[in-house]
Amino acid sequence: MHIQSPKNVIVMLSIIISVAAFFVIGNHLTGQQFLSYAQTKVEAEAANDFETKQPEPVAEASSNADTKTEPATETETEETTDTKNNIDSEQIPDGPLIALTFDDGPSKTVTPVLLEELRKRGVVATFFVLGNRAERFSDIILEAYGDGHQIAIHGYDHKYKFTALNDKDLLWQVNTAADIVENITGERPTAVRPPYGAIDAATADKIDMPCVLWNVDTRDWASRNADKVAEHIVNNAEDGSIIILHDTFSSSVEGVIKAIDILSEQGYNFVTIDQLYAAKDLQFEAGGIYP
Numbered sequence: 698m699h700i701q702s703p704k705n706v707i708v709m710l711s712i713i714i715s716v717a718a719f720f721v722i723g724n725h726l727t728g729q730q731f732l733s734y735a736q737t738k739v740e741a742e743a744a745n746d747f748e749t750k751q752p753e754p755v756a757e758a759s760s761n762a763d764t765k766t767e768p769a770t771e772t773e774t775e776e777t778t779d780t781k782n783n784i785d786s787e788q789i790p791d792g793p794l795i796a797l798t799f800d801d802g803p804s805k806t807v808t809p810v811l812l813e814e815l816r817k818r819g820v821v822a823t824f825f826v827l828g829n830r831a832e833r834f835s836d837i838i839l840e841a842y843g844d845g846h847q848i849a850i851h852g853y854d855h856k857y858k859f860t861a862l863n864d865k866d867l868l869w870q871v872n873t874a875a876d877i878v879e880n881i882t883g884e885r886p887t888a889v890r891p892p893y894g895a896i897d898a899a900t901a902d903k904i905d906m907p908c909v910l911w912n913v914d915t916r917d918w919a920s921r922n923a924d925k926v927a928e929h930i931v932n933n934a935e936d937g938s939i940i941i942l943h944d945t946f947s948s949s950v951e952g953v954i955k956a957i958d959i960l961s962e963q964g965y966n967f968v969t970i971d972q973l974y975a976a977k978d979l980q981f982e983a984g985g986i987y988p
């Protein structure tokens with residue numbers, strides 16, 4: 698039996714280790730494969746992270762103010778070259794523009810139907826949401842935001858006219874609603890509609906975003922009639938119209954969808970409030986009252 702010297706054993710082991718290391722590096726750790734693996738892992742983690750940050754649906758009866766959600770994602774702030782109010786004017790369609798606005802929501806039953814109909818038509822709008830409803834139905838806010846709609850605010854609870862509040866209560870109504878939306882979408886709202894349209898210059902001056910009223914009033918809350926809502930919109934809409942509706946009535950949704958189909962045929966395009974002011978290159982500043 699041939700017995701190798703200790704020196705030979707060491708040499709043999711060195712060769713075996715070297716060859717093994719060569720195969721490991723050659724087969725498993727080439728730069729391309731490593732990068733590919735790392736990329737896949739990062740994407741998987743990002744996807745997982747996004748899913749875990751989606752808020753759970755909130756029950757209708759729940760009004761727990763502590764169930765605020767994290768921003769959905771931090772990767773949505775793409776840089777654009779020609780922006781105003783974070784709007785890429787390249788994306789704003791040509792032709793006459795209309796801004797549809799919906800107050801008092803979100804509604805658990807009505808808003809999702811509206812979102813689905815708008816999505817089918819590729820139409821965007823602006824939602825002036827109430828803080829106390831946004832925190833209950835954060836999933837609907839996130840859905841609307843994801844569809845490209847502008848999420849603006851209508852105060853926290855619609856209980857008071859802004860003009861009747863002292864400074865502290867006024868800012869609480871505005872900032873609490875803005876905080877709730879920002880916690881859901883990751884984006885601070887850029888416009889507020891005072892409840893009942895009650896605003897004056899002195900009050901607006903205390904608010905750090907523009908106050909947006911309307912120039913076409915459907916009075917949808919009074920008629921609760923889809924045909925009347927549609928007729929009023931079609932008869933009064935023109936380039937630059939800001940139309941007030943409420944996504945708390947099914948009749949408003951039915952009416953506005955009829956109007957959208959008719960006005961689209963006539964060449965109108967639908968934009969958010971921020972897009973409308975950016976497209977028209979009009980002044981739109983905190984402390985102001987518009988239109």
Ligand SMILES: [Zn+2]
Pocket residue numbers: 800801851855892893
């Ligand atoms: Zn309202």
